[in-house]
Amino acid sequence: MIRTLAPFTATLEDTAQLIGASLHGDNVTFTGVTHVDSEVEAGDLFLAIPGARVHGATFVQAAVKRGAVAVLTDEAGLVHCSGIPALVVKDVRTAGALAASSLYKYPTRDLVSIGITGTNGKTTVSTLLYQIFEAVGRETGLIGTVETRIGAEVVKSSRTTPEATELQALAAVMRERHMRHLVMEVSSHALSLKRTKGSHFSIAAFTNLSQDHLDFHHDMDSYFAAKAQLFTSEYAEQGFINIDSPYGQRIVTEAAIPVTTVSRANKEATWHFTETHNVSRGIEFSIRGAGGILIESRTRLFGGYNLDNLLLAIAIAVECGIDPIELAAIIPTLSGAPGRLESVSLGQRYAALVDYAHSPDAVSNVLAAAREFTTGKIIAVLGCGGDRDSSKRPLMGSALVQGADIAIFTSDNPRSESPSEILSQMTASLTYNAPSQIIEDRSDAICAAVALASDGDTVLVLGKGHETGQEVAGVVTPFDDRIALAQAIEAKP
Template sequence: MQRPITSHQKKLSALCAIVGADSTFKELESIEVSGISQASDSVLPGDLFIALPGEKVHGAQFASDAISRGAVAVLTDAIGAKEIKGVPVLVSTNPRRAAGIASAWFYSEPMRDLYSVGVTGTNGKTTVTTLLHQIMTAAGRDSGLIGTVETRIGVESIASKRTTPESSDLQALSAVMRERHMRNLIMEVSSHAITLERIRGSHFAVVGFTNLSQDHLDFHKDMEDYFAAKAKLFTFEYADLAVINLDDPYGKRLAAQTELPVVTLSRLDTSATWHYASIASDYVGASVSIRGSGGILIEGKTALHGGFNYDNLLMAVAIAVESGIDPIDIAAILPTLTGAAGRLEAVRLGQNFTALVDYAHSPDAVKRVLEAAAEISDGKVIAVLGCGGDRDKTKRTLMGQALHEGADIAIYTSDNPRSEKAEEILVQMVLDIDVVPPSEVIVDRAQAIRAAVNLAQAGDVVMVLGKGHEKGQEINGKVHEFDDRIELAKAIEDKK
């Protein structure tokens, strides 16, 4: 975990008061905290260790390890407190919320010292934040980026473990960015992070909403619960301004109910604050004319493909202008923008067909990305897709159907089966689908990719969906090295 070099010493008694925790320890005033950690293996001497209740185990089980590494106190709930001995224990009825508040307070609310942007939605978060980071960097604004693929602090890149970090890591990273004189922080905000209060204590100048479609129903009880989680971000507690895509029905609903001032986006609706006056696409991208606040007109070329990517670009441009970047500069930057890793990422080895990798792993995302593939194909769309194990089972049949309907040749395969059997997941994917050759079910993902490539002819598009930027495949609790881009390249080389 990255931490600022600048010392942040705070009295444990003051921290206890800030989060409203209880403690039977009488000498909190004499103890100083020099850091906060929610992972025992990242504890440094002087840290407060936060032991949260988990789905399978309680963080208090790792308290002894944290204490051995130098933790001077533990923040937890009443259940966890029973397991901890040897250091002061702060007991909170909601330790997740307390963790967020404590971490933001400890680092003096670093996100308020940056122009912080949070983007949420089922699809598009990574691409919007990546594009916005590129625009701001090209415009001369040193910026930080936190997301699914990577965390960037200026030119430094760190692989991300989750879309939105735990609160102690998030606030520490923000403090590092402030310390290194970043002007902006652009980050993805997941519904898990909102629900689990990882962003408690955070504040954004702008929050963006891309869209909402079925996903994560293993975590949220239904779509209403999923939407309600996203909507929590669009309050004055977390933000000053909302930028919302009206082409999504949940976006329209959110724009009508949020208490924040709203800037609206639409690909087609000219009544929206930001919209396209024209999009002329071709095989290398598109020429676009974007209308914005006060009649702003931004014209230029983009290498991006697909309607959903035009939505992503529109949001990135709108937020960039709202942040104060000159529209004339943005027009010049447009042709240089590239998508995020693993999002419609091309593998080019001189073959006579297009080969792309994409992270699409929800029914709507699969539908959209296959529509984009059809737009650029001069032949067939051949697509490979699997569904992850130990995740939302209700979307598997829907994803299989989206593949069946959107691809000329559909190859069903494994994704990250995790603790489930890949064969059983595939049965659910192809339920009620008549898989007719050359479409087929191939359990082994590498073989499935190879089969797709071997079927490809000049002008076709081969799409490998679901894992995108990931570099491993989890099977029975073990992560094996596996990168769709590398497997696709190997298959193309062998075909040539």
């Protein structure tokens, strides 16, 4: 975990009062907060969170050996805290997040912080905003699925939204390094698991909502409710909402903060497109925005859903004071996020792209985008991840068959599940004909797709995007769709 150079201190008594904890032991001073025992530094408060399988308090002694001076836990964890001061609460996640944000003096409030939520598009909108701010000379921090950036420094991301201890420390480092903006993805898991407690955003944005993560949220209402938390005064000053879905419209009516609407086609929205034209290598467009602003430009991004992403980023950028004329000149240089319709080009006479699409709606949208620029066949490779929402598997399989001319079903991080069982769930209710097929080995599936490609076709490899590993039976081996696709293209006679 990255730490600030400047020291921060807090006492257990003051923290207990802040979070409503009972103090067991001496009133010591701590200088950091972490929930990972291997990342403890001398002077830290160790956050012992009850887990699904193991209570974090079982690692207290390991944390003490590394220099932890106190523990924040619940009653169940207190039995592991003999000989070390402890703060005891009912909700360790919320209390830990508030303790971390307080220790670092609420760093998200000292930045122009922008939180992006939604099923699809979070990474692209965040990346576009980061590129815009950097283009006009505003130092910016980025936290998201693909990577974390502190200005030009790149830090590997372990999840879409970090745990609260890491998030607050990162924001504090960004403030220390004089970042002006923080742009970050805010996942529904993060909101449900209290990782964002203690954070506050100048702007919260909503892209869309479609079926995903129902293994965690159980139903769409719960999934929506998790996302909707961001649009309250606890978390944000104002919201920017895409209203091209019922869920976006619902947030507008229920949000407890002022909201600005964006839409691809609804002229009632504050920000909307007035014209779009597909041209060689992109789209030309005109946008109307707040106060009658007109922005005319072109983008290298393809597909209607990327117009949605771009529109949201443009609206937020203007709200943050970017001159529309300067913005129009920047837009053609924007490249989007790694692994999102990312091209693999080795001089072949057919398109080859990798995309992170891993929900039914995302698969449909990517295939529709490819149809816009494909003169031949669309050949698409797709799998579904193991130990994740199984209810979306037949929907993703159906989206693949409906949107592609040739559908190849394969593995995608089966984890602890049987790859063949996942593929059976994807395809059981489908009707498809050769050369569409099931090829369990992902590398073989990609090679098969490339072997079928002719001039003017498009090969799409979906699901993993930027990821660089394949997890099978708990073992992660190196696997990058972009590399596998390039190797298949090179090997084709």
